Amino acid sequence: MPSLKELISITEKLNSLLDQVKKSNRLELIEEVNILLNERGVILRGLDFSTLKTDPLVNQLLSDEKDIKHKMQRIFTDIKNDVRLINKKRNSGENYINPYQSLQVDGVFFDRKK
Numbered sequence: 001m002p003s004l005k006e007l008i009s010i011t012e013k014l015n016s017l018l019d020q021v022k023k024s025n026r027l028e029l030i031e032e033v034n035i036l037l038n039e040r041g042v043i044l045r046g047l048d049f050s051t052l053k054t055d056p057l058v059n060q061l062l063s064d065e066k067d068i069k070h071k072m073q074r075i076f077t078d079i080k081n082d083v084r085l086i087n088k089k090r091n092s093g094e095n096y097i098n099p100y101q102s103l104q105v106d107g108v109f110f111d112r113k114k
Helices: 004-019 026-046 056-097
Strands: none
Touching: 004 026, 004 056, 026 056
16 A cells, blocks of 8 residues: 555655756656656555544645646646747748738628619
8 A cells, every 4th residue: 555655755756847847858858857756646546544534744745746637737837838939930831921811801892873
């Protein structure tokens, strides 16, 4: 049966790994984060939390969990912004090559004289 100390150890590794994420090494570190999250999931399934409610290490674990969620949300936001920027650059390049591609002829009205 896995122990709470193993869970805290993996959580601290995960927390420190998320501090190291930069744009240049993001893909490799995300793969390592996935591995650590899978290990944490296995340990969490094996723990009995009914006996751990009074353990002071649980409070440390919960505060680390908040930090991890915040850091992962920041990384997710950075990735979304990068994807938006890439799409914007692609659209700008396409508009530069063919500037009349996006023009629509819909909505043209012709006046008739009586």
